[in-house]
Amino acid sequence: xxxxxxxxxxxxxxxxxxxxxxxxxxxxxxxxxxxxxxxxxxxxxxxxxxxxxxxxxxxxxxxxxxxxxxxxxxxxxxxxxxxxxxxxxxxxxxxxxxxxxxxxxxxxxxxxxxxxxxxxxxxxxxxxxxxxxxxxxxxxxxxxxxxxxxxxxxxxxxxxxxxxxxxxxxxxxxxxxxxxxxxxxxxxxxxxxxxxxxxxxxxxxxxxxxxxxxxxxxxxxxxxxxxxxxxxxxxxxxxxxxxxxxxxxxxxxxxxxxxxxxxxxxxxxxxxxxxxxxxxxxxxxxxxxxxxxxxxxxxxxxxxxxxxxxxxxxxxxxxxxxxxxxxxxxxxxxxxxxxxxxxxxxxxxxxxxxxxxxxxxxxxxxxxxxxxxxxxxxxxxxxxxxxxxxxxxxxxxxxxxxxxxxxxxxxxxxxxxxxxxxxxxxxxxxxxxxxxxxxxxxxxxxxxxxxxxxxxxxxxxxxxxxxxxxxxxxxxxxxxxxxxxxxxxxxxxxxxxxxxxxxxxxxxxxxxxxxxxxxxxxxxxxxxxxxxxxxxxxxxxx
Amino acid sequence: xxxxxxxxxxxxxxxxxxxxxxxxxxxxxxxxxxxxxxxxxxxxxxxxxxxxxxxxxxxxxxxxxxxxxxxxxxxxxxxxxxxxxxxxxxxxxxxxxxxxxxxxxxxxxxxxxxxxxxxxxxxxxxxxxxxxxxxxxxxxxxxxxxxxxxxxxxxxxxxxxxxxxxxxxxxxxxxxxxxxxxxxxxxxxxxxxxxxxxxxxxxxxxxxxxxxxxxxxxxxxx
Ligand SMILES: [Cu+2]
Numbered sequence: 001x002x003x004x005x006x007x008x009x010x011x012x013x014x015x016x017x018x019x020x021x022x023x024x025x026x027x028x029x030x031x032x033x034x035x036x037x038x039x040x041x042x043x044x045x046x047x048x049x050x051x052x053x054x055x056x057x058x059x060x061x062x063x064x065x066x067x068x069x070x071x072x073x074x075x076x077x078x079x080x081x082x083x084x085x086x087x088x089x090x091x092x093x094x095x096x097x098x099x100x101x102x103x104x105x106x107x108x109x110x111x112x113x114x115x116x117x118x119x120x121x122x123x124x125x126x127x128x129x130x131x132x133x134x135x136x137x138x139x140x141x142x143x144x145x146x147x148x149x150x151x152x153x154x155x156x157x158x159x160x161x162x163x164x165x166x167x168x169x170x171x172x173x174x175x176x177x178x179x180x181x182x183x184x185x186x187x188x189x190x191x192x193x194x195x196x197x198x199x200x201x202x203x204x205x206x207x208x209x210x211x212x213x214x215x216x217x218x219x220x221x222x223x224x225x226x227x228x229x230x231x232x233x234x235x236x237x238x239x240x241x242x243x244x245x246x247x248x249x250x251x252x253x254x255x256x257x258x259x260x261x262x263x264x265x266x267x268x269x270x271x272x273x274x275x276x277x278x279x280x281x282x283x284x285x286x287x288x289x290x291x292x293x294x295x296x297x298x299x300x301x302x303x304x305x306x307x308x309x310x311x312x313x314x315x316x317x318x319x320x321x322x323x324x325x326x327x328x329x330x331x332x333x334x335x336x337x338x339x340x341x342x343x344x345x346x347x348x349x350x351x352x353x354x355x356x357x358x359x360x361x362x363x364x365x366x367x368x369x370x371x372x373x374x375x376x377x378x379x380x381x382x383x384x385x386x387x388x389x390x391x392x393x394x395x396x397x398x399x400x401x402x403x404x405x406x407x408x409x410x411x412x413x414x415x416x417x418x419x420x421x422x423x424x425x426x427x428x429x430x431x432x433x434x435x436x437x438x439x440x441x442x443x444x445x446x447x448x449x450x451x452x453x454x455x456x457x458x459x460x461x462x463x464x465x466x467x468x469x470x471x472x473x474x475x476x477x478x479x480x481x482x483x484x485x486x487x488x489x490x491x492x493x494x495x496x497x498x499x500x501x502x503x504x505x506x507x508x509x510x511x512x513x514x515x516x517x518x519x520x521x522x523x524x525x526x527x528x529x530x531x532x533x534x535x536x537x538x539x540x541x542x
Numbered sequence: 543x544x545x546x547x548x549x550x551x552x553x554x555x556x557x558x559x560x561x562x563x564x565x566x567x568x569x570x571x572x573x574x575x576x577x578x579x580x581x582x583x584x585x586x587x588x589x590x591x592x593x594x595x596x597x598x599x600x601x602x603x604x605x606x607x608x609x610x611x612x613x614x615x616x617x618x619x620x621x622x623x624x625x626x627x628x629x630x631x632x633x634x635x636x637x638x639x640x641x642x643x644x645x646x647x648x649x650x651x652x653x654x655x656x657x658x659x660x661x662x663x664x665x666x667x668x669x670x671x672x673x674x675x676x677x678x679x680x681x682x683x684x685x686x687x688x689x690x691x692x693x694x695x696x697x698x699x700x701x702x703x704x705x706x707x708x709x710x711x712x713x714x715x716x717x718x719x720x721x722x723x724x725x726x727x728x729x730x731x732x733x734x735x736x737x738x739x740x741x742x743x744x745x746x747x748x749x750x751x752x753x754x755x756x757x758x759x760x761x762x763x764x
Contacts, residue, residue, distance in 0.1 A: 112563035115573040180580045188573040189563070218584040222591035226703075233681030235699035237595055243693055248598055252591060520562075 032117035038103030048090035055083035077144035084147030096267035110191025115184035123177035133167035151238040179213030193528035205270025208294035220256035254305035268405030279355035280347030286339040293332035326376035353427035357408035364400025389449025415499035433481030440474025606693030629658035643733030
């Protein structure tokens, strides 16, 4: 403590914050401060996003024309596998909870840290170990199974499949540790006066996310271990040649991986619930409905996995039940969308960068969600299964939904994290490029899919070329937009700190402490008396 | 004089074992308990995958599974069940001793628990080596030549996966108990602070409980 104060004093009159309070690489890699761990996670997931994005660009470039454009068929298989595995396991799953959530959640609850700071640091380093294993698999020849590791191909093909599955297994621990930490933090470390229904909706969303992380990830863990065992010992459980059942693998895999898409989308919805009221200057509409629908989604998400096996020989009765439950999960999602739109209705909307991404999320997520219903319908799915329609649906939810919400959150909390304001002008240009680029990339894929273009294919018939070409050009526009975001955000770090404590005049507790916050978040523990979205005009406190 | 009282007072308000972000020891203890229970849930689900797989394959090859389980030694399995149950009891005694602040009793009970866990693994070792000898090995190493029903091979895949994963958990528990003994000898625990003993106790009971399910499933069910 003493050292920290002296250090601040020497630097001048500015009191030290969590970034300046201590120095040197050791003060980062051994830090127990949730804010620093969040920042380390942020840079790591952004690096993963860049790498996964490079593979995406390579895949799109290869598909510019039929036949060989750039790489051989087996290289293409490895490229889309790495794109998928990196984006899912290294970027989307940890992106919002472990980086923005780690940084913001304890401050939003008025706490000094998460419940288990050492577990939090362990989670980060386990992530680094898992990420290194995944990258190592790239240099040992690459994996060509797709990120879903379907048996029996994944247990028969050559290449470092075991290494990549073990990497995903290790990454699961990091995800579980974050989940355990958040649940304990939300239960035990809320500031005095913050009842469950005075909690920000981002915290509710992270709570629901954590439940899924804890309940689903271990099942993926054992499934991936069984693949490793299958490859090492031929235990036969998933191998039809030995009397095993490859569809059992699909059941196990999707028992995790369907809920996992809610691990990705729920925190994104949490961000939107913060951003929309702040930039509409209105109390959120239907607070409790949004809060409960997060928990409802978490619950129902465990009962729909069979919709991935409509064409795998699943019994018609089971398929019908899974189809019905899949439609059911759309209800809480739609409740949220209606509530956000109702919040904006007659609000005083301020189109700052976070809000631009917030609105973009509403548009793209609506398309992504509704096309999911096409796929959940039994007869339609037979036609659309394993086509580009699925690819487009998935990217509308994961990129148009989660990644856009991640960008909304990044722009919303950036001034809080680093104490700098970015250029709103460039942010608008980038948001426009991203919106246009995204739609030009993925809307044609709906068309191609409904006309029968199969996913993951290296080659295609000539009639699909115009749409593939449009899609590839769209990916270039999208990439330019994303690089522009990186450019102005990084440029803002070169300035002197200029962000006020509350640049958006928002109401959460995180805006009552300086930007960037001090080491212990608050000088005195806050006492909560108002709800988190009380945007009625407030008396000015000097 | 006054300095000593001051630091004593500070210790009462913020004792050394209380981490800075908690307001009071009760809050820290309850948070740790929530964390441990959630971790136990993940362990149950990890094993849950294997239990489901076992159930599916058991329903597919009922005769093979029934015939294969005769290769297991029920007496040794029952012995190990008793050993683990007693070790759970000594672990519960250790927690009670910690709560009462009895250091010697705590160390004694922990050493006893550790010994029983060791006995479990030794018995398991003899069971395994007997299976190895007969060629009842998992997967590609399966080489049993005696009379058998097709599909028995699958039973032994599960037998080794499930008991192997469980044995790894016993080893992890033994590591944790050894760490407790080391800390107890150092005098870290008191009637006010014994969270780690309580948490490792919970973990050990879970390891025990999983075996309680494995034993009838693998050794007794036909
Ligand atoms: Cu699904």
